[in-house]
Amino acid sequence: MKHKLHLDRTYLLAQLKKMLRIRHFEEKCAELYAQEKIRGFLHLYIGEEAIAVGVMSTLCAKDNIVATYREHGHALARGLSMKSILAEMYGRTNGCSRGRGGSMHLFDKSQHFYGGNAIVGGGLPLAVGLAMANKKQEQQALTVCFFGEGAVAEGEFHEAMNLAVLWQLPVLFICENNRYAMGTALALSESETNIAKKASSYGMTAVQVDGMNVVDIEAASSKAVDQIRETNKPYFLECQSYRFRGHSSFDGQLYRDKAEVKLWQEQGPVIRLITWLKDNNRLEDKEISSIEAEIKDEIQAAITFAEQGEWEPISDLTKDVYSPAVSSTNTSQGEQS
Amino acid sequence: MKHKLHLDRTYLLAQLKKMLRIRHFEEKCAELYAQEKIRGFLHLYIGEEAIAVGVMSTLCAKDNIVATYREHGHALARGLSMKSILAEMYGRTNGCSRGRGGSMHLFDKSQHFYGGNAIVGGGLPLAVGLAMANKKQEQQALTVCFFGEGAVAEGEFHEAMNLAVLWQLPVLFICENNRYAMGTALALSESETNIAKKASSYGMTAVQVDGMNVVDIEAASSKAVDQIRETNKPYFLECQSYRFRGHSSFDGQLYRDKAEVKLWQEQGPVIRLITWLKDNNRLEDKEISSIEAEIKDEIQAAITFAEQGEWEPISDLTKDVYSPAVSSTNTSQGEQS
Amino acid sequence: MSEQVLTYREALRAGIEQALIDDDRVFLMGEDVGCYGGCYGVSKGLLERYGEHKIIDTPLCESGFVGVGVGAALGGMRPIIEVMTVNFSLLAMDQIVNSAATLRHMSGGQVNVPLVIRMACGAGLQLAAQHSHSWENFYAHIPGLKVLSPATHTDAKHMLIQALADPDPVVIFEHVMLLNTRGDVLENSEVSMEKALVRQQGTDVSLITYGGSLHKALSAAKQLKKLNISAEVLDLRCLRPLDTKAIVASVTKTHRAIIIDEAWLTGSLAGEISAIIMEQAFWHLDAPVKRLCTVEVPIPYPSHLEQAALPQVEQIVTAAQNIMVAR
């Protein structure tokens, strides 16, 4: 069951729409954060949309996804509704994690979307474990694990790579190399800055791909997915990308200069696909406007949905610490006398 | 200040003696363990003597050493007295760690011997830190870190390699690849079983050497030490070796068969050097006997010393938890009423 | 109920075997659980009998393989993860605390992590400062986890099975000094894994304890009987959630309590028990609750110092005598 690449106009327009959907959603999130509708940390995916869109296009419904705190784009591209994602960031019970998780912890079990992990590197062994479960149960599913290049320095990266290869488990590792871990440039973080080369030293196929080109990503991911399904072995994709915004809501961006950001923005995934479509496929501005209008409506509907969401009653505070139907536990606040 | 290799008869006999000293000491330890004079875990270095002897021969007095729980050989080769080592295993105050540490925690600050670490991989970042201190203080010292091939799978290995290369610190990593981590064969532990190759993926010189040949080890270590002193960069030696005894005092050795052990024993570091010396340098049996007699005497003296050592009084139980001259701390046992 | 006499090690193994046989989703994974037979021999023979599909030797990478266990549990398996000893569990603690214990809540109840993590624990073998820890309270502090401390042979076997039936992550502590002891193993568990059990009825003073210290408390109770002091011995069994009802019931009866806990005094679970009694049974107390814990020193290698650091039977006896005449 090989994944087929489509490169026709309709398909590419659809991919463009998916990226724009993430782009505009994230831009709106930044606004809503400024309005204090969204709180906590907010990590935007602007500039990296091609990766989630390209990779998700190559997956099946039962494949598992493990992501990081910068996962809005992954959730949208996977198929979680924008409504449930935004409601989650509003902290309402109609959010995809019932409001408990917020921006960094989007979950949807029905979509095999296993979060949203705010510990750098923490999702890597988890993904290997999901893949182990799939293999043991002889399910034809693979697990995709997204993580930043900053995670590569963590011990858990090393342990997860080794186990995945040693045990030959069906994991697709997607390193989103956006050049910075917060303010730490790759060269300050890794003695070997070629991450794919580093990954290949564990004995798995590891490839670098242009993370700004959604077609390239889909092609590379498609090849990876086919190989994993055929061999049940892990595969590693390093997607070279850039984040256009700050690391999170709190970031003065002292560590890089504006010229560098501008350079990368000029070759961003959205602008690149638009330019290409215009050059090769007679894409017209009004088509873009109409896509953007649709997206705008969707975002507006999501905001309405989120704002109408309920706050969970405080009496439910200790819900979901343990599974139900198991005897009760110490959850009082110490005022027992 | 390049280290010179000596390969004359006198020198090799001295190296042989150093190895035999470790060998016979370890054999005696096994006996003393059976007699319950030594307790806790006991990890013998038998079969691996060439590594400690070869490497230590290339170091200066101010170089730092970090070792594992299998460190009797390193301590002896470094120059800690056999007496203080054995007394430590007896748990007496005349032991090198005042009896507090036992077999797994031999320390001697005057010899820059920083233990004796029973957490696999735990010594690696420590060694990098010692090297950082040396570099910052512009001391002409390097740090040698000994560890087993089992540690290579730990995240701390990865983190330490990366930091040492990234920051260009003068560390000599010595991986004692004795093929097993407890009962886990290398192939069950590493997706890439060529450890030197793995280390080189961090961007440092990494070399495999025959861990059964003390001359080869000294040559390789000498080259490494010279390069480190010249460049201040880390260097990695994988010494291919084998442990002839069980992992520790509790080991049924179900995981390997006797034929394999025998094969390795036949090419053991002691027998190999003896054979070579006999073939090339007219080594006579009586020379060996006389060396062994000397060693026997030294061991006997060490036993006497250890047996005469004092038990630390129980009233001193909480000593050395904190440095002196700092206000007292909670050390009572809860019987305060 | 028919019984068997087994060592604690054999009882643990019997529990694992029963779990492997009863549920095809169960597997055992950890360092040296296979070829070596387990660092303390608990899983000896299992690789031969159940194969490498079920008995999985891992490389040395505590965070990695515990995290893999969490993922496998998410994916529908029922892993038993052996972290050789609690001493090495710090390396896996992030996965246990920030993933296993937290995923259910963070996902708003969508996922759960049916994982069991076993660890050897405790001092007494002269293994010195890095290999003798008692860190039950680190895990007992974490919402989302359950923490068990089987002190009897029956619990050694059955608590594992009970833990596997639980939909949430359970950590089980197995004290190394118990491994070679022999005892009766009942065919079924006596009670839910979350209940404390009175192991010796008494009326004068409650000795509250768990794990390796239970047997010290029982010995002390015997000696105290000769001194005409009737000590009740409460085995906590489950350290999270704590069976506070049982604690309060015992103290309400005896009016005096001594807590015996092999952890270092400051910040130990013993403090928690004392605080619970303070909060829920203060007016029943005839004397302040005492704690007998380990002296606050990294465990020294020599036996006489190690033993001096740990709580001992004689100290329990003395403490009980003192508490009877307190004020």
Add this chain to the structure above:
Amino acid sequence: MSEQVLTYREALRAGIEQALIDDDRVFLMGEDVGCYGGCYGVSKGLLERYGEHKIIDTPLCESGFVGVGVGAALGGMRPIIEVMTVNFSLLAMDQIVNSAATLRHMSGGQVNVPLVIRMACGAGLQLAAQHSHSWENFYAHIPGLKVLSPATHTDAKHMLIQALADPDPVVIFEHVMLLNTRGDVLENSEVSMEKALVRQQGTDVSLITYGGSLHKALSAAKQLKKLNISAEVLDLRCLRPLDTKAIVASVTKTHRAIIIDEAWLTGSLAGEISAIIMEQAFWHLDAPVKRLCTVEVPIPYPSHLEQAALPQVEQIVTAAQNIMVAR
């Protein structure tokens, strides 16, 4: 003593700067302490002023760089290691506990580890389940460590300097909700880092607390005054070793105590304090000691649930009113 008014963040920075200037062996190392200016901006500007020799950005590898800090301390340096937040410290805990805290003892006193580890801690920023932990007690449990919790601006600056003067490893917790608050910074420290301080004298009830909760206790004390309840507020400051004398002195005076601690209730440091009072001041108590801790749930994202989980001023006030009429 002349004073300055600074934010807590600036006070922390002032302490670091003074240390860098005073002692050439001191350097600051951690994730994003340099180019980024510190995840919470504490070290902003220091890289420019002191250079990369003194302000060292590390890759993401908590165990690695904390271990490097331990080694550098062994080798004669005086490192200040910043672990961004306590939430990530589990990844470094083995190095802190099994190396930093233990090396002196294992070596029979030959070596010591003059290391300071700073960590942001606490909840209140809606950072949810993995980023809001209060784990002071994990470290307060460890012999060989000292643990500080500066709650005032003066302590924010000076405790670091005191910690660096100490020959043993010190862990400092900096509560994130304090960072933007402004306050007086005295030119010198008020007292040794190991002493608790009464921040508000009172006679009816002792509010015992530390770190981020101190200010809640002080607010409560103000409100209580209007209700004619005279609350004494004791700031523990040093969580290991605990200043038990100060605790006992306060309770001996007031006969009542409420402990406010942002940790989850079970297994918290609050339990330890309660147990200490039980052991050393039982006969002085007019009512059982209470604990106000965080509800045992991974911190939820929405503000109303987060705030409901944390101890609040009103709860302190109510608890104090109740304790005055207890029994």
